[in-house]
Amino acid sequence: MTTRAGFVALIGEPNAGKSTLLNRMVGAKVSIVTHKVQTTRARIRGVAIEGDAQIVFVDTPGIFKPKRRLDRAMVTAAWGGAADADVVVLLVEAHRGVTEGVEAILAALDEHSNPKQKIALAINKIDMVDVEKLLGITKELNERRDFAETFMISAEKGRGVEDLRKWLAKELPEGPWLYPEDQIADLPMRMIAAEITREKLTLNLHQELPYQLTVETEKWEERDDGSARVDQIVYVSRDGHKGIILGKRGETIKRISRASREELSEFLGRKIHLFLQVKVRPNWLEEAERYGEMGLDFKDGN
Numbered sequence: 001m002t003t004r005a006g007f008v009a010l011i012g013e014p015n016a017g018k019s020t021l022l023n024r025m026v027g028a029k030v031s032i033v034t035h036k037v038q039t040t041r042a043r044i045r046g047v048a049i050e051g052d053a054q055i056v057f058v059d060t061p062g063i064f065k066p067k068r069r070l071d072r073a074m075v076t077a078a079w080g081g082a083a084d085a086d087v088v089v090l091l092v093e094a095h096r097g098v099t100e101g102v103e104a105i106l107a108a109l110d111e112h113s114n115p116k117q118k119i120a121l122a123i124n125k126i127d128m129v130d131v132e133k134l135l136g137i138t139k140e141l142n143e144r145r146d147f148a149e150t151f152m153i154s155a156e157k158g159r160g161v162e163d164l165r166k167w168l169a170k171e172l173p174e175g176p177w178l179y180p181e182d183q184i185a186d187l188p189m190r191m192i193a194a195e196i197t198r199e200k201l202t203l204n205l206h207q208e209l210p211y212q213l214t215v216e217t218e219k220w221e222e223r224d225d226g227s228a229r230v231d232q233i234v235y236v237s238r239d240g241h242k243g244i245i246l247g248k249r250g251e252t253i254k255r256i257s258r259a260s261r262e263e264l265s266e267f268l269g270r271k272i273h274l275f276l277q278v279k280v281r282p283n284w285l286e287e288a289e290r291y292g293e294m295g296l297d298f299k300d301g302n
Helices: 018-026 069-084 100-112 131-144 161-171 189-204 239-246 248-268 288-293
Strands: 004-012 044-050 053-059 087-093 118-124 150-152 213-222 228-236 272-280
Touching (some): 004 161, 018 053, 018 161, 053 161, 087 100, 087 161, 131 150, 150 161, 189 213, 189 228, 189 248, 228 239, 239 248, 248 272
Parallel strands (some): 004 053, 004 087, 087 118, 118 150, 228 272
Antiparallel strands (some): 213 228
């Protein structure tokens, strides 16, 4: 039997649906999904099996105009993920069309991709526009660049995703599988746990605050009864932020902790005891160690 294996990078603007598509392809939640833009920080990999092929997805942070060190490190990680992949899929939101951000990505693609790579176009959220608009966007994008293939999908509803997965499997190089069959993500469980908690914080808090915080899984202790104790620290840059996260009489942090614990237990299929602490570190955005915990390179933020 001939097997295939390789890396597929999903690139696009923040909120284009990359994380939703990754989770749909893999069939499990390995990437943070929220209604807030720019929530994916590290190059999270999900592994999907399609026939004799193993597809390793690289979910890159959204590509945008960076302002801070963290932003710059995220954009560098995104382009790094694209450059290293066998196949690149550019996601564009159907209802937004060719935005300024998409224009910038198209312009940068030649610089950051390599000639051997196949680059496919996936127009996402197709249920949000009529057929005429959809065909117009498809035509415009294909006139800009010679894409290997174009797919019209709804990552959220699963429409067109199977066709994309089958095509990707066919395009990967021949070779042995890169991961054991039962391994859906190569991220350590500590990082996935931190991402789940960060997602809950993002969903529950004020618009600006999520980008001023990070979550680290400090301890992971296996217990004899099959459960695990997980201790996490939420780092914020100001005292005022700590108060927002804790909430009145600690209600907000309890709600976040409960939601995170439930999802983590469901994800792992066993009981998790989760303990959250909030700490103020005014300069965490300038600490190399925090970037390492997020899977980013501190130097890329220069």
